[in-house]
Amino acid sequence: MEIALFGNPNTGKTSLFNSLTGSYEYIGNWSGVTVEKKVGNLKQQAARLIDLPGIYSLNPLSKDEGVVTQFVLHETYDKILNIIDASQIERNLHLTLQLLELGKPVVVGLNMVDVASNRGIEVHTEKLGEILGTPVTSVIARSGKGCDVLAEMVTATSYGVLDKNLIYYGKEIEETILQISQLVNGKTNISSRWLTIQLLEGNEYVKKYMYGLLGEESIEQVIRKVEQRIFQSSGKTVDQYIYQTRREVISSITKKVTVRREETRQPFSEKMDALVTNKWLGIPIFLSLMYVMFMLTFDWLGFPLSDLLDGFITGPLTNLIEEFLRLVGASNFIHAIVIDGIVAGVGGVLVFVPQIFILFFFISLLEDSGYMARVALVMDRIMELVGLNGKAFIPMMIGFGCNVPGVMAARTIETPKERILTILLTPLMSCSARLPVYALFVGAFFVKYKAFVVLSLYVIGIIVALIIAKLFSKTILKGETSLFVIELPPYRLPQFQTLWRSTWDKGKGFIRKAGTFIFAGSVLIWLLSYAGPSGVDVKMDESFLAMIGGVFAPLLTPIGFGSWQAGASLLTGFLAKEAIISTMNIIYYVPDESSLQGLLATSYSPLAAYSFMLFILLYIPCLATVATIRKETASRKWTVISVAYAFVVAYLLCFLVYQGGKLLGFS
Structure with missing residues (x-):
């Protein structure tokens, strides 16, 4: 079983990888980039964990971030393990929703719950799991707390893929998704919904992949048509429209699953930052x-x-x-x-x-x-x-x-x-x-x-x-x-x-x-x-x-x-x-x-x-x-x-x- 580990930078992904595998072996670098490719065997589990570079979105900004999109397009894997920083859940969910659109089984590890608690943030994991339609569990990767439960959860066979779409992108885009789905039927195993959304968001790697499947002219015709319809109805570009739609859904999810307490003292990080990032000091x-x-x-x-x-x-x-x-x-x-x-x-x-x-x-x-x-x-x-x-x-x-x-x-x-x-x-x-x-x-x-x-x-x-x-x-x-x-x-x-x-x-x-x-x-x-x-x-x-x-x-x-x-x-x-x-x-x-x-x-x-x-x-x-x-x-x-x-x-x-x-x- 091949499990791909996704997450934003600085979410504790490396600590989680080390906790789940105990050790890792360097296979080398991903093709053409400096990012190291790390693969390890899960402890007491017949599965391999593939550690992917930290990203904020599946639509990459740099060549190194493009490793993840290339992996999704060209590599084989069975399941997805997505690590989320509980103290930054709203930002992290942008990647999570894109991963759910891939149509693969997803398990979410909610990390840094201790950091979130110190910042006055409590996240209801069960409620989050119900909304996302996928297993969610809390972990503290640095200490290993909850990692054994997460390992069992990600290797279990009792859960499948999401049977509903969390985001309705509107009539124009949903019709385009259906159109692309009919065109690529039988030509790829990758989710046509994910391919279409990434294509409309301007993902150059996906665009090149789609050119190879359907030809450049047909793809460009689809993009121009939906761009015109979205601009006429909303006055926005397609990527702006998709981002706003996704953000509204994320905001709604965050309000339902988080409780914030009033903080009575300044967090340690803020006090330290005021000192070490001081203009003069x-x-x-x-x-x-x-x-x-x-x-x-x-x-x-x-x-x-x-x-x-x-x-x-x-x-x-x-x-x-x-x-x-x-x-x-x-x-x-x-x-x-x-x-x-x-x-x-x-x-x-x-x-x-x-x-x-x-x-x-x-x-x-x-x-x-x-x-x-x-x-x-x-x-x-x-x-x-x-x-x-x-x-x-x-x-x-x-x-x-x-x-x-x-x-x-x-x-x-x-x-x-x-x-x-x-x-x-x-x-x-x-x-x-x-x-x-x-x-x-x-x-x-x-x-x-x-x-x-x-x-x-x-x-x-x-x-x-x-x-x-x-x-x-x-x-x-x-x-x-x-x-x-x-x-x-x-x-x-x-x-x-x-x-x-x-x-x-x-x-x-x-x-x-x-x-x-x-x-x-x-x-x-x-x-x-x-x-x-x-x-x-x-x-x-x-x-x-x-x-x-x-x-x-x-x-x-x-x-x-x-x-x-x-x-x-x-x-x-x-x-x-x-x-x-x-x-x-x-x-x-x-x-x-x-x-x-x-x-x-x-x-x-x-x-x-x-x-x-x-x-x-x-x-x-x-x-x-x-x-x-x-x-x-x-x-x-x-x-x-x-x-x-x-x-x-x-x-x-x-x-x-x-x-x-x-x-x-x-x-």
Whole structure:
């Protein structure tokens, strides 16, 4: 049995999915979009639950939301599970009524009844079920209360589909539904009533589907005819007429099933929102939370754990590998490539895993608590000034984890101008791959100010993005700014299991990359350092790696780090930012003598070190991000611009920082 899970965003759909299935498996992404496709088996039930993206309507506004319509049109499923937020029941019922029109068995889970009660709202589930003609039960998905009853209800065979139409759309539309029904009879298994209503509401996916069934001309004739009749009788467009008719029915249902009490005190969410979204306090609060997060990542928790892992890798693990190589009689070449190349390169990246996971844990904490939506709202005021809106800041926040999904998340932005602009700006956000570089350098040069230095890099990335957005929106990407609408979810205390799952999902890619791409890159980098024009086993300064890095050294001298080592590291950083650490570990590797941080302290000044980190932040995106930009924009021009402008901005800003710092007496 295949059960499709539908619901509005922020209704607790993910919590319900986890409660009903216990675990889930990622099958990948839905075709052509960034939205993850999640499928899980119901506990103790012979059924699979398919988690669909959160939507407000089956008529999508963005490409990602179109996943749901495509699913309805082209996938097979047996039943529908619709989750409703009891505290926002009137808005949620817009989707519910559209789902009932599909003609499939529907079960409604009324979630967040505790939140609704706190807001003075009581919903009569039995009365709601009677009106909708489908089973309804109350649940609290976060705690799992009522989820077992819901699972039994949705897998039961004792209920069928709705045998009446909740909404009478008027003579003109009802006649059109009958006409379409006769035309598509035997050509599709999808409800002709749903197809007709969605077609008249302007659902482009349904229109394309209907063109395939009946032909474009016949469909357009039907639409023109009903549009004329509706306008003559009501003075409204068809989609306006359908929306108003549906809204009147929903308003009637809501009055019958809800009871509202007078609230004697201001809800907690409103008090918090008055503080964290305050015009003057919102951004300082955000920066303060970021500072605490970086202190935990780089100082209080992160560095001690990284030191322990580093001690294990460079000590017992390296000794164990060396002993194994000795036992199997490995040659000096094999010994060198394993210890000096793979262990030094991959191990040098893996030591930062604790810090990566700590950062992702606290980002997940802020997301799951409902705070990140408030950050987007706060940033909307600033984003408007540069030709964007708060919705564009959401892909940028995703970019803090990885620029690739951040760029892909720009698909949710409706206007082409804002979508391209967001794609160009997202790589300026400091992703987790840059984090090991920061950790390495702040540990070597800025021990007392680690969190502050890293926070400054994140803030600079945002400020530069805003300046570039203003420049581009006034020149090469002119256009009107769209309106920003966002739903603020209620504040919640995140559950540890959910936090850990979210953290693992974000962080496992870092480990996977270390075990594959960084592994292969470390071998290649070591081979380039091992061989040179004069042969093999040459001095590092005479290797091919030194020759390649030396080509870029003169260009890098004015910004503070004109060495072949820096040039070689930056070149490999284009493939993946983590590869910078692998390259440096191999270049500066001296067995049993000194740590990498100690060796770097002899090669860089603090000013040059900050300039280097700033360059890593801003210079060209990694190869995967560039490929994603090419795919998302479908334009070689915008891909070249994304690489070129980032390098120019990085170079100019680092030049100002380094040369200005020298003039001011910093070293």
